[in-house]
Amino acid sequence: MYVELKNVNKKFGTHEASHDICFGIEKGKLVALLGPSGSGKTTILRMIAGLESPDSGDIIIDGKVVNDVPASRRGIGFVFQSYALFRYMTVFDNIAFGLQVQKKDKKYIRERVMELIRLTGLDGMEKRYPNQLSGGQRQRVAFARALAPSPSLLLLDEPFAAVDAKVRHELRSWLKNMIRQVGITSIFVTHDQDEAVEVADEIIVTNLGRIEQIGSPVEIYQHPATPFVAQFIGNSAVVEDYGRFRGFREVEGLPHAIVRPEYVEAFKQDNEKYRDLIDYAEEGTVEDIAFRGSYLEVKLNVCGATLTTNRSLERRELQKGEKMYVLLYRLYVFDHDRAQLLENEELKGLEIVGG
Amino acid sequence: MKKSGPGKYILIAVCVIFVALFLVLPLVFVLVQAFKDGILPYLANIGDYYSLKALGLTLKTMVICLVVNTIIGIIAAWTVTRYQFALKKVLTTFLDIPLSVSPIIAGLLYILTFGRSSVLYPFLSSHNINIVYAVPGIVLVTIFVTLPYISREVIPVLEAKGTDEEEAAALMGAGALTIFRKVTFPHIKWSLLYGAVLCAARAMGEFGAVSIISGHLRGVTNTLPLHIEILYNEFKYAPAFAVSSLLVFLAIVLLIIRNVAELQGKKREKEV
Numbered sequence: 147m148y149v150e151l152k153n154v155n156k157k158f159g160t161h162e163a164s165h166d167i168c169f170g171i172e173k174g175k176l177v178a179l180l181g182p183s184g185s186g187k188t189t190i191l192r193m194i195a196g197l198e199s200p201d202s203g204d205i206i207i208d209g210k211v212v213n214d215v216p217a218s219r220r221g222i223g224f225v226f227q228s229y230a231l232f233r234y235m236t237v238f239d240n241i242a243f244g245l246q247v248q249k250k251d252k253k254y255i256r257e258r259v260m261e262l263i264r265l266t267g268l269d270g271m272e273k274r275y276p277n278q279l280s281g282g283q284r285q286r287v288a289f290a291r292a293l294a295p296s297p298s299l300l301l302l303d304e305p306f307a308a309v310d311a312k313v314r315h316e317l318r319s320w321l322k323n324m325i326r327q328v329g330i331t332s333i334f335v336t337h338d339q340d341e342a343v344e345v346a347d348e349i350i351v352t353n354l355g356r357i358e359q360i361g362s363p364v365e366i367y368q369h370p371a372t373p374f375v376a377q378f379i380g381n382s383a384v385v386e387d388y389g390r391f392r393g394f395r396e397v398e399g400l401p402h403a404i405v406r407p408e409y410v411e412a413f414k415q416d417n418e419k420y421r422d423l424i425d426y427a428e429e430g431t432v433e434d435i436a437f438r439g440s441y442l443e444v445k446l447n448v449c450g451a452t453l454t455t456n457r458s459l460e461r462r463e464l465q466k467g468e469k470m471y472v473l474l475y476r477l478y479v480f481d482h483d484r485a486q487l488l489e490n491e492e493l494k495g496l497e498i499v500g501g
Numbered sequence: 502m503k504k505s506g507p508g509k510y511i512l513i514a515v516c517v518i519f520v521a522l523f524l525v526l527p528l529v530f531v532l533v534q535a536f537k538d539g540i541l542p543y544l545a546n547i548g549d550y551y552s553l554k555a556l557g558l559t560l561k562t563m564v565i566c567l568v569v570n571t572i573i574g575i576i577a578a579w580t581v582t583r584y585q586f587a588l589k590k591v592l593t594t595f596l597d598i599p600l601s602v603s604p605i606i607a608g609l610l611y612i613l614t615f616g617r618s619s620v621l622y623p624f625l626s627s628h629n630i631n632i633v634y635a636v637p638g639i640v641l642v643t644i645f646v647t648l649p650y651i652s653r654e655v656i657p658v659l660e661a662k663g664t665d666e667e668e669a670a671a672l673m674g675a676g677a678l679t680i681f682r683k684v685t686f687p688h689i690k691w692s693l694l695y696g697a698v699l700c701a702a703r704a705m706g707e708f709g710a711v712s713i714i715s716g717h718l719r720g721v722t723n724t725l726p727l728h729i730e731i732l733y734n735e736f737k738y739a740p741a742f743a744v745s746s747l748l749v750f751l752a753i754v755l756l757i758i759r760n761v762a763e764l765q766g767k768k769r770e771k772e773v
Contacts, residue, residue, distance in 0.1 A: 196672075
């Protein structure tokens with residue numbers, strides 16, 4: 147493990163920001179700390195950086211306990227949410243700052259800064275000031291500045307929060323490629339699950355100062371370990387009394403169920419392709435149809451519960467009040483501390499047409 | 502933009518008339534009085550031994566004040582905006598006291614602290630330290646009176662700026678001095694300059710507190726404002742106004758220095 151936290155606790159007054167945090171990160175991995183705001187993810191990041199110190203527990207980087215090593219000597223690159231670029235320095239001087247502090251010689255600094263400017267696609271911008279740059283460019287400068295002193299660990303606090311939606315998308319894949327290219331172990335904080343799923347090799351989900359689950363995006367998505375993760379990840383709706391749906395029997399002690407749009411299939415009553423499945427389907431009524439840009443979000447009333455499914459724009463049009471057949475593939479059932487995935491019993495062993 | 506009605510012009514007129522009546526006119530009168538007998542008598546009045554001594558003391562006091570209050574002002578502003586501690590509110594309130602208390606009271610406070618009735622007096626006199634009715638006292642009360650000017654200008658700027666640039670610099674291994682010089686100072690330099698000008702102008706013009714503590718020894722503990730009062734009380738009107746005009750010129754020079762420096766600096770920032 148390159149970065150390790152062992153039983154780390156941190157309180158701010160009476161607020162428990164971190165409770166018994168334990169995790170390890172392998173060298174070269176790109177890891178997301180994902181959680182709602184106030185879940186303690188930024189505190190974890192700031193403690194690794196040395197901007198906050200834990201009340202108890204150990205922070206280990208590269209085999210050494212760094213609790214008493216000041217932030218300035220941990221050799222960590224940090225990208226702030228607001229970027230924190232030096233406002234009165236040019237792009238060049240911003241990137242050069244860390245190297246100048248280390249008293250590297252002028253020629254080396256010049257070469258290293260120009261190398262990073264090329265790497266981050268900021269050619270020709272070196273004499274500009276931060277307020278003459280776009281949000282995306284500022285992010286690149288912040289990234290280049292953090293990388294300039296060749297840190298062995300890169301921390302990013304909500305790196306995409308300060309740019310608009312379109313740029314955010316470009317930056318995500320840019321950053322992912324860039325980190326791959328440099329090969330640096332990186333941890334970034336985000337509250338956006340899409341971001342975490344898209345960018346990270348591994349996700350650490352935090353909630354109320356605790357770690358809920360650590361795993362790959364696929365694991366987190368398909369096998370949420372706790373009720374919180376199940377509700378937080380994906381577009382989840384909670385349904386009670388799920389025994390009313392065909393193919394499901396209520397599990398003892400697990401009264402609540404989470405239904406995601408991808409668990410629900412709805413088809414028109416005259417749909418030829420799904421004809422064989424009618425026997426396994428419920429009847430549902432279209433309650434609401436919302437346009438989501440690249441797809442439709444359809445809410446259906448099934449046995450008195452509202453289920454949501456996403457529908458391709460290529461399929462036939464729907465009307466409010468229309469009766470449809472609804473197939474429920476699986477549910478995620480849970481109680482306070484227990485959770486499990488429940489497959490539709492009647493569909494087991496069946497080849498589902500169209501999937 | 503919306504076309505503005507007559508309201509705009511009425512408001513401009515009110516401002517201009519007010520400034521003309523309350524500021525420009527009296528200043529013009531000072532100058533007219535000062536130059537009433539022509540330029541040579543004016544120069545003779547200013548070049549008078551005691552006037553020059555007073556000018557020297559005023560400038561000396563102003564420079565010491567400026568240096569001390571710049572250092573203290575920056576430290577105070579930094580402390581108040583960068584650290585959380587008990588009694589912070591109390592500290593900031595105390596920093597503002599010189600603005601709300603009459604300067605006469607400042608003078609009296611120092612007389613009580615360092616004068617004959619003070620418990621410190623035996624110690625001070627046995628070590629030959631003269632504060633009251635001497636130059637050190639004048640400098641001390643002037644520092645007291647001008648204490649808030651710089652920190653008051655700098656605190657809001659530091660507060661608005663936040664700490665993340667400094668944190669970023671610290672993470673890259675920069676020391677406190679480097680951080681202040683390269684990261685913080687560029688943010689506060691204009692407000693610092695503005696505060697310094699206010700502080701200097703106030704230091705030169707301070708009358709009440711200095712009057713109490715100076716003892717009015719001509720050529721020794723007389724500052725320009727005190728000198729003007731003495732001249733005036735002796736019915737020497739032309740010299741009094743001539744020396745007054747000197748103070749006015751000094752103040753105007755300070756304002757010009759500030760505006761030129763700010764203009765130049767901002768232009769340079771914009772160019773690059």
